Amino acid sequence: MSKNIYVTGIGIISAIGKNAEETLMSLRNKKSGIGKLHHIKTRHQQNLSVGEVPQTDEELKELCKAFADVIYTRTSLLGMVAVAEAIKSAAIVDVQEYKTGIVSATSVGGMGIAENFFSRYLDVNDNGDFLKNINTIDCSDSTERIADYLGIKDFLSTISTACSSSANSIMYGARLLQHGIVDRVVVGGTDSLSRFTINGFHSLKILDQQPCKPFDLNRNGLNLGEGAGFLVLETEKSLNGKNVLCKLSGYGNSNDAYHQTASSPDGAGAFLAMENAFRRSGLKAEDISYINAHGTGTEVNDLSEGLALERIFNKKLPPVSSTKSFTGHTLAAAGGIEAVLSILSIQNNIIYPNLNFKNQMPELGFSPAVNLDAYYNVKHVLSNSFGFGGNTSSLIFSKVN
């Protein structure tokens, strides 16, 4: 990569905190955010463990001081909270000072509202203000609401590749910087819980009713989560001597091309994504200090990813953990949220534990880290995000001296 891509700001909201400070505190205290579902009424309520953001929509509006006269989906509000933090943490006072863009990601979009009004939209005799919600259905809405809220105008886009979405936003943003399309870019993703996704994953029978157990022999599936994670990426051009949090030193995207939802048994796509990230970064496997795995807790992903990790690290893995045992699987936001966690790991020299792990998988020669290590020299972090449709993405973040 010709220009260095720096991370100058981070913003995050999830089940374990409404900002980076709270998030880090939860991680240090091994306090998971997985629990019961409160904000959505569903038949499956009692049988779910989810990573729900505790704040209601009204509380989120208060938190980010949203405009009063705009209809915001929960997806938008979560994104606004996180992006506002990211912009502030990047010490950006005037968004218009440099050409600034936003590349967001979502899978739910406005479905959280749409699913409650769908029948009414289709009833021509049913009129009312609720019809204005129609404009919030598609995936661009949350990106545009976030952009309008912050005054970002120069470039907007939205990616949706299931669970690798926001990792891909980060890559696309880096490319935009490399080519000078923008001078700085806000990248990441946001997703809220919805009946559509709850029922979708339930129908696939890959939900664990209990808190998930990534990489465990007796893992039973994933817990859905919600939240948003965003970074501000810049190059030398706009830094003006300000503090950088770390560097995005590598990235790679591949496709498993094996099955619509299940990963390949040998994790070929995952391997390629990681290989591409290493190639771009110029780093070798042994340089990686910590792996923030995709680790959803499903039978298939953890095996597939585990085998791919063993192959690329030649069976000599650094500490690896899945933070989905804290946040749940935040779908399109996962890549962004976990990028923020990877960066916090670098900044604080901390390795997160993989909660709920008891028994090693017999197919793998490694176990994830079960202890919090708060004094680890974290230099380079590999973050994986693998989605339906075989979409596999890997990011490498590196400490900057």
Add this chain to the structure above:
Amino acid sequence: MKAFIRGTGIISPQHTFVTTEFLKEIVISDTNFLKCIEPSYKDYLDPVMARRMGRIVKMGIAAATEALKNAKIKMPDAIITGTALGCLGDTEKFLSAIIADDEQFLTPTSFIQSIQNTVSAQIALQLKCMNHNFTFVHKGFSFESALLDALMMLGENDAENILVGGLDEMTEKNLLIYSRLNNWKKENIRSNELFTQKTEGTIAGEGAAFFVLSKNPSSNDYAKLCGIKTIYNPSTPKEINIHIDTLLKENSLSTDDISLILYGMNGDTATDNFYSQIKSQFLPNTPSGSFKHLCGEYQTSGGFAMWMAAMMLKNQMAPAVVMHSSLPVILPIKSVLIYNNYENNHSLMLAEKV
């Protein structure tokens, strides 16, 4: 950043799929909906997989397959698509089932097929293509974001040939939902009268447009894609013109060098005046045409426009059904500028003769 348009595969409301003819026989609709003419999918789809596929997935795979065939490329170095609404049919199906059965006995197929990147994923699966695979879902920027991703990758020496597509489908339910926002004309009109009606509203459309963009030239090329700009929520026509000037300057061109401009006006008097102002204030001497009377209004109509531009440059002709009669096109057609919008997402594309 430039690329050669080496292959095309277009499913649209016109006769555009696997044909050497260029808008010879025009399809006219009088239902305010220009619906795609779909091929027989037997030649394009694996029957075991096809049974699950929604309509848009089938359209996407067929168009993508033709684009690759047209370009004589077996394996693209990347697959990048843009779709604003994704797999609408399956989304509606799953949502309807949740409502009808009160969350009971739901089956996963329509949920899986509703995921926005299904088209890119299914193409990759069919080709066993493990390369870069992105899906953009930003309304009127979906296709343009995909094109930009392709241009950037080709510029980085990361790829030689990239499959790029823009597609959206219209469903009965969505036609109804958008009618509640007064998107469509109040009375049914004939699509060829879209710009003479002078009323509010437009007509619906849909399409799947796939291209192979290549780093290096070949004897197969239609045209050269020379640049793209996306403009969010412009407040005045002048803002658009500044971007037109920048795009032209980046290609060492002036407005006099543009052979013709294709405008994405959609017949809605509430919004088309933006185009008329651009035309009269900044490009009064540039021959112009439009395309939404042929493909209808939808978020990824830029794909149809790009195909038209590519065909015009390759065949060196500007069909009368496209062009406004005010200024004749002077041959040779050296460059085509496209200015399009979907709501507050405006975009520019520039293509040149090879």
Add this chain to the structure above:
Amino acid sequence: MDEMIEKLKAEIIEQLNLVDINKDDIQADTPLFGTGLGLDSIDSIELSVLLERKYGVKITNSQEGKKVFQSLRTMAEFIMENQKK
């Protein structure tokens, strides 16, 4: 039993959208997964839902599922056994 098998055949063709399959290619003992019809994991979920919805019988785990869904005959047998309970 034969009647149940024919009924099941029609139901799985509809549920799994096997429109291009010749009905005669699916016999009572034709393997449904792997070779034979070549169904996959998503199809097995679809079939579990079909059984639950239409016949009120539940598959409790994927091991059981593998046994039950071997063929139309094994499916019919499972239904007839478990519907009595």
